[in-house]
């Protein structure tokens with residue numbers, strides 16, 4: 001194993017990802033940020049220098065952070081935010097492989113650009129080097145004004161950071177550049193390619209496809225999956241924060257083919273340009289600009305994504321959590337999401353994990369902070385999430401990949417879907433249907449404070465977050481690294497200066 005060093009300089013820079021120029025919260029001036037690559041077993045040491053002018057953080061989405069909960073990157077839960085002009089070094093080992101990503105976890109900052117891919121290779125992964133080449137491809141919704149506190153509508157969408165805004169639309173203004181080239185991937189006829197797809201969106205699911213090329217799914221959220229008849233699809237639905245690896249065989253006549261990432265806009269108003277945002281696979285140089293798409297909602301068939309290595313769900317359940325997700329339209333007219341009646345608000349200067357390590361009792365903040373402790377060593381945990389609102393929510397659990405033992409409609413505890421404990425899908429982000437429920441299980445083998453939240457960024461802002469405090473007694477006996485402690489001191493003095 002190796003130690004791999006990266007330096008992220010966070011700075012705001014004007015970019016025109018879809019032709020429309022706006023300030024973008026970049027890593028090293030890039031959107032999306034640089035590709036981070038490592039092998040399983042490696043250590044990543046990533047120094048983050050914050051020049052945003054605002055606090056920031058970086059979360060490594062899907063990485064378990066075993067023994068290093070304090071590098072999980074969640075202000076208010078696992079660290080203090082990194083103040084402006086301060087550097088903080090994340091330092092963790094990788095005991096997993098697959099397709100991951102990083103993003104800011106400070107307020108809704110990642111919507112403005114701080115996202116990037118993180119790929120971990122493993123020569124023992126069943127599809128390692130089974131293709132001639134591989135590519136990373138991100139899809140995202142995109143916004144023309146820096147993130148507003150209330151839910152805005154996407155202005156467009158980008159594939160690998162490039163889109164084609166309609167510069168002749170009245171909203172485009174005079175600075176719109178109609179000549180942004182779509183992201184282009186060159187493939188050679190007869191060869192096989194692994195595409196690692198990451199949805200870095202703040203809001204939108206996408207229907208992803210490549211014209212004339214079916215895609216065979218081989219990985220979901222870092223977990224290699226078994227190829228079945230269902231695994232080869234024409235269109236793949238990918239929800240915010242989810243990842244898939246797919247194999248594309250370049251067996252078609254030499255030409256250009258569209259890669260399509262259509263926003264699934266069923267629940268957003270038609271202010272969004274409804275045309276798809278395309279990119280091409282290039283076999284030669286000309287690009288056909290006349291593509292249209294059809295929007296149809298569906299989710300991926302679970303039979304397409306069963307784990308490659310048999311991985312039954314834990315059966316010895318020692319802790320069960322029932323989470324009721326509701327929408328409370330409160331007096332000041334701001335809709336707040338609640339989990340079990342409480343809307344999460346981060347306390348930035350006093351992260352939950354540090355309070356636990358200082359052996360402060362968490363009983364007093366348990367409720368308002370949506371914190372749920374469970375001490376049973378190595379027991380199986382079951383979470384039943386009842387989504388009492390009408391909208392779907394992509395829920396993500398930090399610190400684990402979970403067994404998705406059931407997805408069902410209705411929110412009646414007496415009428416839950418049948419659990420599949422034999423060969424459930426294993427992943428870290430799942431779309432929870434509106435008015436429906438999910439049941440997930442995992443083993444509590446990772447002491448720490450782990451967020452469990454909807455990955456729609458404004459819903460996080462509106463409190464749809466729970467904190468799962470896994471084995472607090474054991475966790476509280478660990479020693480907090482000095483740099484993590486120092487960050488909170490720097491954070492405090494930053495705010496004193498600001499006042």
Ligand code: C2O
Pocket residue numbers: 059061103105241396398451453455
């Ligand atoms: Cu992508 Cu809290 O995570």
Ligand code: CU
Pocket residue numbers: 392393394454455456459464
């Ligand atoms: Cu949500």
